[in-house]
Amino acid sequence: MFPLEFPLQQLAEKPDATRVLDPFCGRGTTLYAARLKGLSSVGIDINPVAAAIAQAKLTYVTAASVVELANKILRSSTDNIAPEGEFWQWCYEEETLQELLALRASLQGLNTPTAAMLRAVMLGILHGPQNKGLPSYLSNQMPRTYASKPAYAVKFWKTRGLLPVRIPTLDVIRRRAERLLKAAPVAKSGRVYLGDSVDTLQRLRQKFDLVVTSPPYYGMRTYVSDQWLRSWFLGGPPEVPYGSAGQIARQPNQQAFIQALADVWTATADRCHPGARLAIRFGALPSARTDPEEMILSSIQLSGSGWLVKDVHPAGISPKQARQAEQFGKAGSAIDEVDVIAELNQ
Ligand SMILES: C[S@@+](CC[C@H](N)C(=O)[O-])C[C@H]1O[C@@H](n2cnc3c(N)ncnc32)[C@H](O)[C@@H]1O
Incomplete structure (x- = not known):
């Protein structure tokens, strides 16, 4: 999960945003940030446990x-x-x-x-x-x-x-x-789709002007099997599933992974207004021996869909992560992470 500050900061940088998208929404941090700012949002995730939790982040009930x-x-x-x-x-x-x-x-x-x-x-x-x-x-x-x-x-x-x-x-x-x-903010309209981001984006009708997202980090395990009991509760089988169908992280090699990301940026561009802002946080494990900045930039370039890169910088770390890094020595800095900001050609 990325910290709430990341999408909140992106919302502050795009004050005219009306509808927010996260095509890899995970547990719905971006959607929750949009809710806090009174904006409607759409999230997509292929993992049923993540999608169920994200859906609740958009829900207002007693x-x-x-x-x-x-x-x-x-x-x-x-x-x-x-x-x-x-x-x-x-x-x-x-x-x-x-x-x-x-x-x-x-x-x-x-x-x-x-x-x-x-x-x-x-x-x-x-x-x-x-x-x-x-x-x-x-x-x-x-x-x-x-x-x-x-x-x-x-x-x-x-x-x-x-x-x-x-x-x-x-x-x-x-x-x-x-x-x-106890202190749930009023919900704005929004929806979470369970499925592949490209397939789902192609079926959507709405248009967005802010996208804040974080694709699976390169070289990271998917952890689908660690969530087997929660998956079972949602209707899955009563045993540990070892496949991770549809997970973008399962691409056979780096080039295929970059291409899969490029397809997401293309499908995202089709659902965005000109001038839309795309903020991506991405990382790679050191064991993957690759530069996440290079990977993410080549995926945007490969997509050729009108996203113009405006800024690239190391991902900000939250106070909590900084504390963890201190506590566990190198653990907090083990992942090389970057934030990339792009804008859709007017
Ligand atoms: C780094 S996590 C996102 C975390 C999120 N920012 C949060 O705060 O919880 C990446 C997510 O992408 C999802 N994912 C992987 N492949 C996908 C695909 N093909 N379509 C949609 N979601 C996918 C994973 O299930 C995972 O939840």
Whole structure:
């Protein structure tokens, strides 16, 4: 994720912007920044977990309505069949698992703003550490950021004798929703599309005047498999998916990656007004032994779609990243990142 300051700064640099686009929206930082400024926005992402979280960033509902929907689903649910395998018996207590299955099944058929918010709340509480005091997560002991692989997790719980405890799902939903929605700004219209950016852009009708985006960094793993439990909750299979279909990062070589980015800039230009601003944050892992600045500039040049590069500079680092860099020595500076600003030919 890039820090909120990056899209906020781009919005400040383009005060006449009316509609904002992020063709690699991830968890929706750009969309949220646009919302804070009262602008409508569109985001596209091929990862269902990212798209579901981004969608919630555009949603304005009350915590009470989220709790009411969850309660309604839980009260009307009948027995759901749990996926097979030891993992499920060790990860969730039986009653908690039944609640989870009921919410998963019902939410797949619901497309209201409240359902979008409840879905995002569920993704946030699905797994995590067991804290002291009131529980914040539904699972047995697990990291919060990624889901452990089933065989590893089961072994971990068994060797430590960690049995899953009953966690009342509705209470955790209530606490999370109240915290999340306490100071939510009023939402502007906007939409998140789940899919490939080029395919989706070609189907869009709106036009944009500000694009703020960050394509997958070159040489970075996609982490799709780390999100397997969240993907399952959204309707995916109950096991770790090892493919990462459609992910631009999966291109076979650097030239193909540059071409894929060029196609995105072309499709973006087609959906932008003349004079539109394009701000890209891009990076590469040192292990990829390449210059991200060169890569991103050649992708813009290759696209030949009227984007004129106005500025290139090292990516600003947020105060939080600076603190992390200090704490972990070199870790914070391990990625070479650049910001490129372009403008669409008038
Ligand atoms: C660096 S992340 C964006 C992070 C985002 N700026 C945020 O703040 O959360 C890049 C995103 O591009 C998405 N992506 C990769 N290939 C894509 C494609 N072909 N079409 C649309 N999105 C894609 C990935 O799923 C990932 O979420």
